[in-house]
Amino acid sequence: MPTPLAELHMHIEGSLEPELIFALAERNRVTLPYRDLDDLRSRYEFTDLQSFLDLYFANMAVLRTAQDFADLARAYFARAAAGGVRHAEIFFNPQAHTARGVPLRDVLDGLGDAVRGSESEFGVSSALIAAVLRDRPEAEAAAMLDELLGLDVPVLGLGLDSAEVGNPPSRFVDVFARARASGLRTVAHAGEEGPPEYVWQALDLLGVERIDHGVRCLEDPALVTRLVDDQVPLTVCPLSNVRLRVVDTMAEHPLRAMLAAGLLVTVNSDDPAYFGGYVDDNFAGLRDGLGLTEEERETLARNSILASFASPERKRELLGES
Numbered sequence: 001m002p003t004p005l006a007e008l009h010m011h012i013e014g015s016l017e018p019e020l021i022f023a024l025a026e027r028n029r030v031t032l033p034y035r036d037l038d039d040l041r042s043r044y045e046f047t048d049l050q051s052f053l054d055l056y057f058a059n060m061a062v063l064r065t066a067q068d069f070a071d072l073a074r075a076y077f078a079r080a081a082a083g084g085v086r087h088a089e090i091f092f093n094p095q096a097h098t099a100r101g102v103p104l105r106d107v108l109d110g111l112g113d114a115v116r117g118s119e120s121e122f123g124v125s126s127a128l129i130a131a132v133l134r135d136r137p138e139a140e141a142a143a144m145l146d147e148l149l150g151l152d153v154p155v156l157g158l159g160l161d162s163a164e165v166g167n168p169p170s171r172f173v174d175v176f177a178r179a180r181a182s183g184l185r186t187v188a189h190a191g192e193e194g195p196p197e198y199v200w201q202a203l204d205l206l207g208v209e210r211i212d213h214g215v216r217c218l219e220d221p222a223l224v225t226r227l228v229d230d231q232v233p234l235t236v237c238p239l240s241n242v243r244l245r246v247v248d249t250m251a252e253h254p255l256r257a258m259l260a261a262g263l264l265v266t267v268n269s270d271d272p273a274y275f276g277g278y279v280d281d282n283f284a285g286l287r288d289g290l291g292l293t294e295e296e297r298e299t300l301a302r303n304s305i306l307a308s309f310a311s312p313e314r315k316r317e318l319l320g321e322s
């Protein structure tokens with residue numbers, strides 16, 4: 001039996017498929033700036049991270065109620081389970097919704113409902129990670145964290161995402177210190193488009209436990225040594241890297257070099273509705289583009305479980321040890 005997968009880097013808003021965008025627009029009477037599905041799909045050509053983020057934030061306009069968020073998350077769990085995922089740690093962007101007038105309470109009522117039922121309904125244990133928008137002021141992130149902690153909701157961790165270059169982790173030292181002191185697990189996007197220095201900052205200034213992406217660490221041998229020595233997990237997203245032009249083609253993806261260096265690499269889908277597929281599609285892309293072997297897939301699957309924040313019992317269960 002192949003080892004099941006944990007998905008550790010997936011933005012729930014990035015799992016909003018074109019069909020669901022149209023269905024929710026109709027349900028919520030939101031006027032879309034697209035003629036039809038084909039018109040929308042024709043816009044999924046990205047030149048860099050920002051060109052994707054523009055569409056990602058625009059399409060969120062259809063997410064208005066707790067039910068919308070619950071439907072979105074259930075659709076993800078169903079699709080992820082079909083692709084071999086048995087544990088998922090899911091990012092969501094609170095500020096992207098509160099800035100549009102959607103209360104954080106409603107976002108969490110919907111996502112929380114789906115997350116609570118994910119193991120019994122889909123066989124996928126799950127948890128939520130609130131991600132700070134790094135291109136917005138630190139004070140706004142601090143207020144978001146205060147609200148989150150005050151709601152007493154089951155959020156597992158704090159992450160950092162959105163436009164990376166020009167928005168270093170050093171801007172968010174106090175927010176992450178407070179999150180850690182409050183018992184949240186912490187992760188950060190770093191080294192996707194940004195330089196290795198941002199990975200150092202995420203580790204040393206924010207104290208994060210995992211790095212999301214991190215592919216640019218290979219430009220700094222001392223950083224690779226640090227990541228290997230401490231076995232810091234890197235949640236790599238191959239299809240995302242190709243579609244956002246972090247790498248030119250799948251055949252040139254550094255995943256195999258990362259494994260060979262001894263890095264604790266995992267494979268994830270990032271924004272599956274936008275980048276050509278779910279975690280199983282990422283593995284298919286690696287098999288076809290890089291010649292990824294079954295043995296390497298096993299290593300990556302085991303890594304995903306070891307790198308997760310699942311309980312020790314759940315990890316043993318997923319690894320087939322109990």
Ligand SMILES: Nc1ncnc2[nH]cnc12
Binds near residue numbers: 049164192240271
């Ligand atoms: N790949 C990515 N990088 C940064 N922020 C994101 N938000 C959603 N996807 C992202």
Ligand SMILES: [Zn+2]
Binds near residue numbers: 009011161189270
């Ligand atoms: Zn991401």
